Structures are given as C-alpha cells and as structure tokens.
Amino acid sequence: MKLNEIIKNRVSVKKYLDEKVDISLLTELLDVAVYAPNHKMREPWRFILIDQERKNELKQNWINQSGTIDPQDEKKFDNVFSAPMVIAFIMKLNQNYNDEIEDLQAVAALIQNFMLLAYEQGLGTAIKTPGFIELDGFKEALGIQTDEIIADLVMVGKPEIVPNPKPRIPAKEKISMY
Ligand SMILES: Cc1cc2nc3c(=O)[nH]c(=O)nc-3n(C[C@H](O)[C@H](O)[C@H](O)COP(=O)(O)O)c2cc1C
DSSP states (O other), rough: OOOHHHHHHHHBBOBSSSSOOOOHHHHHHHHHHHHHHOOOGOOOOOEEEEEEHHHHHHHHHHHHHHHOOOHHHHHHHHHHHSSSSSEEEEEEESHHHHHHHOOOOOOOOHHHHHHHHHHHHTTTEEEEOOGGGGGGHHHHHTTTOTEEEEEEEEEEEESSOOOOOOOHHHGGGGOOOO
C-alpha cells in the first residue's frame, strides 16, 4: 500500500472483532511511531496498554479511588473499552507553556504515525478523549503521575465494520499565495 492510500483510507473504527491484539506487534509499531518529530528530543510520551482482561480491574480501581463514578462516564468508559485493546498515550507536562504546546504536537504526530502503521497491518484504531481522562480518580487508577496527562485513549483491534473515509475539503480551497 502506498502512503497516500494509507493516509486517505485510515478511518476511526467504532466496532471491533472480539480478537486479541498481539502486544509484540503493537510494541513494534510504537517503536516506529516514536520517530515522530519532537522538539529537543524531549520524547514527552509513554504508553499504557489495557486489554479486555484488565479493563474491569481498571474500572474497579477507578470506583475505589472516587467512591462512585458518574453513569455517563461509565457509559463512555464501556464504549471506549469495548475495543480489544486501548492504548493510553501519556504526556509529561512541561513547566513552560510553549514547550508544552510543542510536546502536544509531538504526541499528536506520534499517534498519527501509530494509527497509520496499525492500518497498514489491518488493525482499526480510533482516538477518544472522553472527559473522564481528566478526572483525578481515573488518572490515579491508571497510574498517571501528577506531572503527566492522558493525551488520548486510542482503541485498537481488528475492525468488525470499516466505515467509509469522510470526505475532506480539498486543500486547494484553503491555499493562498502570500
Ligand atoms: C485529538 C482528537 C480527539 C478526538 N476525540 C474523539 C472522541 O472523544 N470521540 C470520538 O468519537 N472521536 C474522537 N476523535 C476522532 C474524530 O472524531 C475523527 O478523527 C474525525 O471524525 C474524522 O474521522 P476519521 O478519523 O474517520 O477520518 C478525536 C480526534 C482527535 C484528533
């Protein structure tokens, strides 16, 4: 597959087959994805993999940390964690605001790298940023440090249904000559 086909055909997948995802394959893909541009080689990321076997434990830890969880948050949790694997992309916070914006861009580049590589391997992905990723109870349950944030959760697995790519506004409509 050519890179332009990979970029244009990658889509956010909602429904996944009930098949385990090979952790060594994911590790290989992440090992390539880390070649994303990142300023001053801060490499401001780490990854937490949560599979189907551990998702209930994560939810229980969250309940233990918070006492209770909002039913809407629980619904969103169940939706995201319906995928065979979820990768939490963790970013280290930066004391400097401009550096932190750069670091967010670096993490976004890394995630796109990862999703394209996953697509090339026949895996579906979807980025999710439900509100609960900012809650202390959830962050503590997942083992996030005080100087870190969950940048994104990414669902990963063999797709059950592959949606059609959504059309984009052609770039030529957004280009002007200075
Ligand atoms: C930073 C970021 C956060 C996103 N968060 C969500 C989300 O919380 N829920 C969701 O359904 N999709 C989320 N998406 C996915 C977009 O909705 C999706 O990429 C967009 O609709 C384009 O569709 P495509 O990925 O199939 O091309 C997010 C995408 C990005 C880049």
